[in-house]
Amino acid sequence: MPKNEGRRIEIRNTLGRLGIQVSPLCFGTLTLSPLQAGLPRPAGARLIRYALEQGINFFDTADLYGTYPCLREGLRGWTGEAVLASKSYDYTAKGMEKSLARALKETGRECIDIFLLHEQESALTLKGHGEALAYLVKAREKGIVRAVGISTHHVAAVRAASGCSEIDVIHPLLNLEGIGIRDGSREDMEAALKAAAAAGKGIYAMKPLGGGHLIPRAREAFYYMLGLPFLAAVAVGMQDEREVDVNCHYFSGTLPPAGLEEALAGRKRRLMVHDWCEGCGECLKSCRSEALYLEGSRVRVREEACLLCGYCGGSCPQFCLKIV
Ligand code: SF4
Ligand code: SF4
DSSP states (O other): OOSOOSOOOOOOEEETTTTEEEOSEEEEGGGGSTTTTOOOHHHHHHHHHHHHHTTOOEEEOOTTTOOHHHHHHHHTTOOSOOEEEEEEOOOSHHHHHHHHHHHHHHHTOSOEEEEEEEEEOSHHHHHHTHHHHHHHHHHHHHTSEEEEEEEESOHHHHHHHHTOTTOOEEEEBOOTTOTTOSSSOHHHHHHHHHHHHHTTOEEEEBOTTGGGTTGGGHHHHHHHHHTOTTOSEEEEEOOSHHHHHHHHHHHHTOOOOTTHHHHHHTOOOOEEEOTTOOOOOGGGGGOTTOOEEEETTEEEEOTTTOOOOOGGGGGOTTOOEEEO
């Protein structure tokens, strides 16, 4: 079997007013992180390199994900284009300074193309992160970042960011069924994003498969995203070369080879809670989807609400939570 069954992505879209050129398929590296698949660094780096070779030039990560070393290794010696987006929960100038310094050091780059305030919820949370945003704006002036913005699961945050002149990029949650949107419908989010794009914001979406719930309808789910003119790119988590190949086909407008799509559609992922959970409740604080609850002395998962983001995994002192 030839190694590459994929279709090289040649398309580049403009992400917002600063003119950053990105492939419509963005590699969401959360899947490689210890919070999810936890691929060993060499394997993760090989996959990043493989994605670059297939024409993907856009990579999304976060301070939380622990994938900077993987990206550094995957990008080593690569002379083509590569756009890197990262994000941090920090709300103070000092905290954001440290986060950005860590991103630069661990990726080995002189500039992080896009740096976001992680998981904004509303005008109020954006205001609460004012110091961190002001720090990022200064970093943009110095050329350490090219664009600043927010990531969010909330329509209200998209609306707030639209009216904020400092913000260049919005990274919202969006999918065919609106799974995971915290304060409205898919249509509400679409309307807010359309207005944001008209206001000059660059938009790349996340969770096109609704945290795995739409895997059996992947083709339909991706075609929905590709039909939205205000999206410059969509971040998709990928764990192996087959997933890169199939997604490259979708984002190039061609059909994947027979059998491959079906093989991937059959995968089922879930959040597993190990038996040694002590029911301390610590992990509940890290889930913004309210997908965890305590029953007796154990934590349980509301599967219909879980986005399989894996964020709760890092908060458990007993290492009980894992996406499998
Ligand atoms: S933090 Fe860990 S031990 Fe505590 S309730 Fe959650 S899964 Fe159980
Ligand atoms: S329980 Fe919450 S934090 Fe954990 S994977 Fe699901 S959505 Fe993410």
